[in-house]
Amino acid sequence: MGPTEFFNSLLEEFTxxxxxxxxxxxxxxxIVDDDHDFLELAxxxxxDEGFAVxxxxxxxxxxxxxxxxPPDVILLDILLRxxxxxxxxxxxxxxxxxxxxxxxxxxxxxxSEREVGALLPEAGFDAVIPKPVDLRRVALAxxxxxxxxxx
Numbered sequence: 155m156g157p158t159e160f161f162n163s164l165l166e167e168f169t170x171x172x173x174x175x176x177x178x179x180x181x182x183x184x185i186v187d188d189d190h191d192f193l194e195l196a197x198x199x200x201x202d203e204g205f206a207v208x209x210x211x212x213x214x215x216x217x218x219x220x221x222x223x224p225p226d227v228i229l230l231d232i233l234l235r236x237x238x239x240x241x242x243x244x245x246x247x248x249x250x251x252x253x254x255x256x257x258x259x260x261x262x263x264x265x266s267e268r269e270v271g272a273l274l275p276e277a278g279f280d281a282v283i284p285k286p287v288d289l290r291r292v293a294l295a296x297x298x299x300x301x302x303x304x305x
Contacts, residue, residue: 180206183296184225186216186244187262188234196229199289205296213244217251224253227296229283232263242277249278258299262287 183205185196190211197207208225210216213234220228228248232241241261248254259278264285280299283292 180204181226181297181300182206182208182223184208184210184216184220184228186210186213186228186234186241187231188212189231192231196287196289196292200293200296203290203293205293213239213247216244217247220248220254220257221251224257226257227299228254228257228259229262229292229296230259230279232261232265245278258296260295260299262292 181204183200185193185200185207187193187196187209188211193209193211197209200207208219208223210219216228216230219225230241230244234240234244241263245259245261248257248259258280261277261279261282262285263282281295283295
């Protein structure tokens with residue numbers, strides 16, 4: 155069983171909390187990345203930082219989870235290898251779905267600053283986090299995105 159299946163199997167044991175996040179429950183972060191090692195490390199680090207974490211290794215998994223159980227924030231890799239679509243395509247789908255239209259989405263990418271500058275100005279990400287990442291800084295960026303207005 156890979157990390158995606160492991161983490162998502164844990165979710166089946168719980169009922170998703172109400173759409174509006176109360177201060178009593180942890181913020182839910184969906185991490186979308188094709189790198190299983192990164193998913194495992196990020197999930198562990200963000201859990202340690204107080205997040206409930208879902209992981210998805212493909213755009214299809216991400217859409218399924220995000221639409222059925224809208225997270226509070228999404229960390230999305232732009233370059234999803236082995237997939238017919240990339241993170242920009244997935245961003246378009248997530249922004250078109252009523253359940254995820256206003257969820258903060260942060261790009262996580264190994265692209266150079268120049269490539270990011272060429273790709274992202276109009277893409278619709280709330281922030282960009284370059285790889286390699288400091289996972290504590292990622293947690294801070296995710297928390298900050300939760301404080302921003304969503305409309």
